[in-house]
Amino acid sequence: MVTKTNSSLKECTPIIEVSELDFAYGSTQALFNVSMDIYEKQVTAFIGPSGCGKSTFLRCFNRMNDLIEVAHTKGGNIKINGVDINKPDVDVIELRKHVGMVFQKSNPFPKSIYDNIAYGLRIQGIKKKEILDQVVEECLRSAALWDEVKDRLQESALGMSGGQQQRLCIARALAVKPRILLMDEPCSALDPVATAKVEELIHELKKNYTIVIVTHNMQQAARVSDRTAFFYLGKLIEYDATDTIFMNPNNEQTEAYVSGRFG
Amino acid sequence: MLSRKKTDSCTTSFSHRKSILLGLDSDSIIKKFFGSTAMVAILVLGLITIFLFKEGAGFIGLYHKSLKEYRLSGLEYVDILKEKREGYASLTRYLNDIKAEWINALRAEGLTQSEINKQVMAPEAKAFFFGYMRAGGEIRSFVKDKMDLAIASRDQHTTNENLRETLNNYVAQIKRLKESALSWSEENRNTFGLRLREAALSGSIGYDEGTDMRQRAEEVQQGAQLNLEDKELFIKLLEQEYVKVERMIQPVDFSITVKEVVADQEAYKNILIRLEKKLNDIITSSNAITFGSQSITDRIDRFKDLNAIFFNQSAIHLETLASWNSTKEVSVWHAIGAFIRGKDWITASDQQDWYGLLPLLSGSLLISLIALFFAIPFGIGAAIYVNQIAGSVERNFIKPYIEFVSAIPSVVIGFFGVVVFGEAMRFLSQSEFLHWVPFFPLQERLNAFTAGCLLALMAIPTIFTLAEDALNNIPHHFKEASFAIGATPLQTTLRVIIPTALSGIISAVMLGFGRVIGETMVVLLCAGNRIKIPDFTDGFGVFFEPVHTMTGIIAQEMGEVVNGSLHYRALFMVGIVLFFVSLLINYSAQRVVKKYGKLES
Numbered sequence: 001m002v003t004k005t006n007s008s009l010k011e012c013t014p015i016i017e018v019s020e021l022d023f024a025y026g027s028t029q030a031l032f033n034v035s036m037d038i039y040e041k042q043v044t045a046f047i048g049p050s051g052c053g054k055s056t057f058l059r060c061f062n063r064m065n066d067l068i069e070v071a072h073t074k075g076g077n078i079k080i081n082g083v084d085i086n087k088p089d090v091d092v093i094e095l096r097k098h099v100g101m102v103f104q105k106s107n108p109f110p111k112s113i114y115d116n117i118a119y120g121l122r123i124q125g126i127k128k129k130e131i132l133d134q135v136v137e138e139c140l141r142s143a144a145l146w147d148e149v150k151d152r153l154q155e156s157a158l159g160m161s162g163g164q165q166q167r168l169c170i171a172r173a174l175a176v177k178p179r180i181l182l183m184d185e186p187c188s189a190l191d192p193v194a195t196a197k198v199e200e201l202i203h204e205l206k207k208n209y210t211i212v213i214v215t216h217n218m219q220q221a222a223r224v225s226d227r228t229a230f231f232y233l234g235k236l237i238e239y240d241a242t243d244t245i246f247m248n249p250n251n252e253q254t255e256a257y258v259s260g261r262f263g
Numbered sequence: 264m265l266s267r268k269k270t271d272s273c274t275t276s277f278s279h280r281k282s283i284l285l286g287l288d289s290d291s292i293i294k295k296f297f298g299s300t301a302m303v304a305i306l307v308l309g310l311i312t313i314f315l316f317k318e319g320a321g322f323i324g325l326y327h328k329s330l331k332e333y334r335l336s337g338l339e340y341v342d343i344l345k346e347k348r349e350g351y352a353s354l355t356r357y358l359n360d361i362k363a364e365w366i367n368a369l370r371a372e373g374l375t376q377s378e379i380n381k382q383v384m385a386p387e388a389k390a391f392f393f394g395y396m397r398a399g400g401e402i403r404s405f406v407k408d409k410m411d412l413a414i415a416s417r418d419q420h421t422t423n424e425n426l427r428e429t430l431n432n433y434v435a436q437i438k439r440l441k442e443s444a445l446s447w448s449e450e451n452r453n454t455f456g457l458r459l460r461e462a463a464l465s466g467s468i469g470y471d472e473g474t475d476m477r478q479r480a481e482e483v484q485q486g487a488q489l490n491l492e493d494k495e496l497f498i499k500l501l502e503q504e505y506v507k508v509e510r511m512i513q514p515v516d517f518s519i520t521v522k523e524v525v526a527d528q529e530a531y532k533n534i535l536i537r538l539e540k541k542l543n544d545i546i547t548s549s550n551a552i553t554f555g556s557q558s559i560t561d562r563i564d565r566f567k568d569l570n571a572i573f574f575n576q577s578a579i580h581l582e583t584l585a586s587w588n589s590t591k592e593v594s595v596w597h598a599i600g601a602f603i604r605g606k607d608w609i610t611a612s613d614q615q616d617w618y619g620l621l622p623l624l625s626g627s628l629l630i631s632l633i634a635l636f637f638a639i640p641f642g643i644g645a646a647i648y649v650n651q652i653a654g655s656v657e658r659n660f661i662k663p664y665i666e667f668v669s670a671i672p673s674v675v676i677g678f679f680g681v682v683v684f685g686e687a688m689r690f691l692s693q694s695e696f697l698h699w700v701p702f703f704p705l706q707e708r709l710n711a712f713t714a715g716c717l718l719a720l721m722a723i724p725t726i727f728t729l730a731e732d733a734l735n736n737i738p739h740h741f742k743e744a745s746f747a748i749g750a751t752p753l754q755t756t757l758r759v760i761i762p763t764a765l766s767g768i769i770s771a772v773m774l775g776f777g778r779v780i781g782e783t784m785v786v787l788l789c790a791g792n793r794i795k796i797p798d799f800t801d802g803f804g805v806f807f808e809p810v811h812t813m814t815g816i817i818a819q820e821m822g823e824v825v826n827g828s829l830h831y832r833a834l835f836m837v838g839i840v841l842f843f844v845s846l847l848i849n850y851s852a853q854r855v856v857k858k859y860g861k862l863e864s
Contacts, residue, residue, distance in 0.1 A: 062747060069655070097749035107740035110763050120748040123758065169744070176748055 012039035015180065015210050016061060020076035023056060025068065030056045033076070034236045036229060040179075043202060043211045045225035045242065047218060049257070053234040054214045058182050061085075061212065062099040063092050080180070097124075100173035104185040106165035108157035108172070113149055116157045116168060120175040135175055143171035144201050163194025167201060174209075181205065183213040187220065199224050218258055222246050230254045315842060319835035321827075326618060327598035329829060333615045335517040336417040337524035340587050341410045342615075344531075347580055348399075348406045350573050351538075355396050357569065361562050362392050368556050391549040398541045401534050409524050414614055416520035419513060426512050433505045440498055455493065456484040458500045468499055521589045532581055539574045546570060602836060608794045608816070610830050618833035620840060622796045626711065626810030627780055627844075629797055630790060633715025633806055634722055634779045639772055641719070642726030646768075649727075650734040651756045662731070669724035677788030680717040685709050685789065702804040709791040710807045717789055718779045726775040733767020734760060766855050773852035777845050783814040790815060813841045 014037035023031035030053045038044050046054035056065065060078055063085060065071040077084045085095055097120075108116050117136045126132065136153070140146040145167045149160070157168055166186055173181060183202075187195040202211060202224045215221050221228050222242060229239040230251075238245060238254040249255045256262050282288050287295065333339050362383070369379045382388065440451075459480035462468050469476055470492055483489065546567055554560050605619020645665060649658050685708040692703040737760055745755040761768070791809020794816070799805050817834050824831040 064743065064747065067743070067746065093749050093751055096747055101747035103740060103743060103747075105740055107738070107744045109741060109744065109759055119745075119750075119758070123748070123750045123754045172744075173748065 012042060014038060015040040015081060016212075017079040017082075018076070019079075021057075021060065021078060022074040022076055023053075023060060023065075024072060024074050026070040029074070030234050031060075032234045035076075036236060036239050038210065038212060039227070040210050041206060041208070042226040043206055043213060043224050045221035045228045046212070046214045046231060047216075047221050047228060047257070048231035048237075049262070050216075052231040054229075054231045055184055057231070058184055058212060058214050059101075061180065061182055062096050062101055064101065066092065097176045098178055099180045099182060100176065100178035101182040102166070102169050102173055102184065102186050104188055106162060106169050106189065108160075108165050108168050110156065110158055112154045113157050113160070113168060114153040117172050117175050120172060124176070139171040139174045142174055142205070143167045144197065144204070145171055161194070163190050163197055166190060166194070166198060170198075170201065170205075174205075178209070180210045180212065183211065185214050185216060188216060195220070218246075230257060232257070312842075315835060315838055319832060319839045322602070322618075322829070322832035322836045323595060323598055325829040325832060326602060327593065327595050329616065330598055330601060331593045332417060332420065332517075334591065334593055335521070335589055336420065337409075337413040337517070337521040337589060338417060338615050340521075340524055340584065340589070341406070341413045343580070343583055343587065344406045344409060347535075347577075348402055350576075351399050351402065354566070354570060354573060355399070357566055358392060358395055361559060361566060364562070365554060365559050368559060372555070385552075387548065387551045391545055391552060394545045395542060398538060398545065402538055405527075405531060405534055410614075412520060412524050416515050416517060417614075419515045420517070423512050423515060426508055429508055430505060433501055433508070437498055437501050437505075440494065440501070451497075452483060452486075452489070455489075455497050456480045458497065458504075459483065462496075462500055468496075468503060470496060517589065525584075525587070525589070528581070528584060531584070535574075535577050535581070539577070542570060542574075602833075606796055608811075610820070616829065618829070618836070620813075620837065622794050623811055623813045623816055623837060624840070625796050626790065627786075627812040627814070629711050629805070629810055630715045630718060630786060630812060631776060631779045633712055634718035635772065635776055637716060637719035638722035638726055638775055638779070642723045642771070642775065643730050643768060645723070646727050646730035646734055646771075647756060647761070650731050651752070651760060665724055665727050667724075668720065669728075673721060673782060673784040674788070676717050676720060677785040680713055680785060680789040681709065684717065685713045688713060701802065702807050705807050707791050707807070707809045709789050709809055711790060711797065711810045712806045714786045714790040714810075715806070717785050718782055721782060721785065722775040722779050725778045726771045729771030729774055730764075730768045733764040733771060736767065737763050766858070770852040770856045773848050773855065777848040777852070780848070781814060781841065781845055783818050786812045787815040787818050792819070813837050817841075 016038040018037070019035045021031055021034045022029065034057060046058060048054050059065050060073070061080070073086055077086060079085070080095070080099065083090065109119065111119070114136055117139050118132045121132055121135055137146060137150075140149065145164065148164060149168075157165065160168065166189075170181075170183075170186075187198050190198065199220065202213070205211060213221075213225065225242045227240065228242045228245040230237045230245060230249075230253075232253055238249060238251045240250070244250075245254060246258050249258060284292060366379055366383060369382060374382075383392075457480075459476045463476040463480070470479070474492075479487075479493075483493070549563070554563065602618055603620050605617055606621050607617040607619045608622055609615075609617040645661065649661050653661065689705050689708045691697060692700070692705040697703055741759050741763060742755055745759045746752075750758070790812055792811050792815060793809040794811045795808075797805045797808045797810055801808070817838055820830070821834055824834065
């Protein structure tokens with residue numbers, strides 16, 4: 001059922017390797033036997049109808065599901081850089097520094113723009129102002145936000161527009177220098193102009209980061225991703241190069257979904 | 264089928280809903296009901312506030328009058344005199360303390376009672392200690408004479424006022440009687456009966472026809488028809504009574520009595536000079552006594568200094584007396600100031616009643632401070648633990664448990680404070696191994712600290728519940744965002760959750776403060792109820808002094824004051840102050856939430 005690669009994409013090293021993952025909330029199983037590799041410095045999109053488990057799957061990569069008491073992995077494993085992240089000796093704090101995340105709803109802290117980005121460094125004990133200043137500027141530039149906010153760094157982040165807030169959250173995630181960036185429907189609350197800006201940003205970030213993005217918007221998946229995985233009812237139906245998924249899917253369900261016949 | 268028919272009929276005309284009562288349909292009845300309950304609540308609260316202010320408002324006028332009389336009658340002058348006398352008296356007390364200390368020191372050296380007596384009762388020591396005390400007879404009697412004069416005139420004045428009021432009552436009664444018909448009220452019938460009996464005893468007045476008054480009184484009280492003669496006699500009796508009371512009024516001219524009080528300033532000056540000389544002689548002669556230990560000699564030296572200071576101030580004292588003037592205007596502001604800045608709360612005094620807010624306000628604030636000192640860390644700490652750290656099992660246990668504490672009646676907590684906590688504190692303070700604590704052992708079992716600790720117990724649930732709510736209201740995504748960057752749970756709590764919830768936490772503390780300052784039963788039972796401004800120079804010892812509070816004094820004294828008296832109105836004034844303090848606290852809590860509580864973008 002699962003086709004892994006396609007000739008049209010250049011072969012890269014896998015950075016996340018998932019094999020036979022079963023995941024459940026209490027007695028309700030959310031993911032069934034999911035196996036896939038995610039490749040370095042590519043954009044991988046997860047698509048599928050609501051409740052298909054794509055967000056759950058994404059949140060397994062930085063173990064955000066730990067916050068939910070009843071959630072647990074039933075079987076299989078996830079390796080990042082070859083390390084099984086569910087092993088008891090894995091420091092989840094270190095993992096999350098390595099695997100950053102941007103959420104569906106922009107969620108800047110009720111602090112200044114500067115403090116929002118410096119937060120990630122401060123919690124690591126970095127206090128030197130020069131370093132903080134430098135990283136804040138770097139991250140804001142990476143998130144294409146510097147020119148818009150450089151004169152009001154000390155103002156509250158809550159005064160920014162929605163699109164700016166979401167890009168600030170991306171900048172904040174970049175501050176701790178992750179290698180992987182998880183994005184859980186980052187544009188679902190944004191207008192088309194702001195969405196375009198974020199998508200542009202994703203293109204830029206691809207040069208330095210591995211990005212995994214969950215999206216409801218199939219055009220967006222087609223626009224930004226190199227590979228696309230289609231999920232349905234907790235199962236990975238098809239995973240292939242984005243072009244293949246949208247132009248010439250192997251699976252009937254995938255075909256039906258991308259052509260808009262259901263979902 | 265029926266409903267179908269109904270809708271059919273409605274489709275053509277969008278008729279008004281069917282009325283149930285007085286032309287109102289069900290919706291507007293419900294609306295009216297809730298509206299009226301809200302109105303009633305507001306109305307009742309408004310009436311309470313109006314009542315509070317109405318009863319309190321008269322205070323300033325009455326207090327102003329009282330203070331005016333205080334000055335006119337010369338009592339103020341006497342109080343200045345008394346200050347000097349008190350200064351001398353406290354010096355004698357100080358000397359007595361030294362003597363007691365000396366005896367203790369001697370005992371500690373291992374001397375027997377007779378040996379101690381030999382030293383302490385030696386002629387030169389006796390001359391010193393007793394001589395110092397006895398030297399002041401002259402000043403004491405001088406002050407007492409002046410005081411008696413002033414008090415007598417003030418008392419007569421007060422009596423006169425009461426008598427005048429009685430006279431006014433008689434006038435009104437006679438007037439009413441003359442105008443009324445023959446059918447009398449039950450009250451008048453009884454009064455008349457009594458007066459008849461009294462008149463029969465004195466025999467000075469009677470019926471023209473010579474009716475037996477005692478017999479008539481019997482008849483009247485048993486319901487006999489009252490006639491014109493009765494009425495005439497009643498009026499005559501009342502008029503007689505009026506004259507009698509009028510004769511009792513002995514007009515007081517304050518200006519004359521005050522002259523007497525203020526006189527003899529030269530003689531007083533001489534008394535002071537003589538006293539100074541006498542005391543100095545006594546002190547000089549005390550140099551012959553050997554006290555043995557250094558610490559007592561030091562205290563004697565200190566005593567000598569104090570004595571010198573006391574007489575150095577004589578000149579100023581005399582000047583104050585000379586410049587005192589009974590006719591100087593007492594302004595209304597003076598009365599208000601005497602209430603707000605007043606250091607004494609003395610009621611039912613034979614000289615002058617004082618209604619000063621400071622001892623009560625400072626007591627209330629001191630206790631609140633102690634209560635919040637304990638309640639804030641415990642309340643907020645528990646809230647953070649329950650909300651952020653504890654698992655669901657712990658949460659489900661701790662939260663209802665803390666909230667349960669607020670269900671304990673305050674009188675039970677107060678009772679516990681008196682019987683268990685106060686006793687335990689005293690017992691602990693007396694134990695040997697805690698003697699290094701500076702203010703131990705405790706003098707009083709019931710003090711500000713006892714009350715504060717128990718109030719903390721009552722404030723914790725308030726602070727806990729509100730702070731927990733504030734933490735709970737923090738959107739979950741702040742926590743997620745922080746975790747996703749690699750923050751530990753502790754860092755998330757300290758750097759994101761608490762700063763975000765700070766406004767809610769501050770308002771929780773404010774409302775806890777409001778709860779504490781308005782609490783009555785616990786402070787009444789446990790605070791010790793001594794009306795005195797706590798001695799803040801005493802360092803930490805101040806927390807262990809018995810104090811009285813604004814709420815406590817109202818609860819304690821309201822039951823026994825004369826309705827409408829100065830004292831009664833003073834208590835209402837305290838109530839008004841309390842009202843404003845609570846209002847201020849609640850208002851600022853709301854402001855904090857409004858200003859900093861905007862979390863969502």
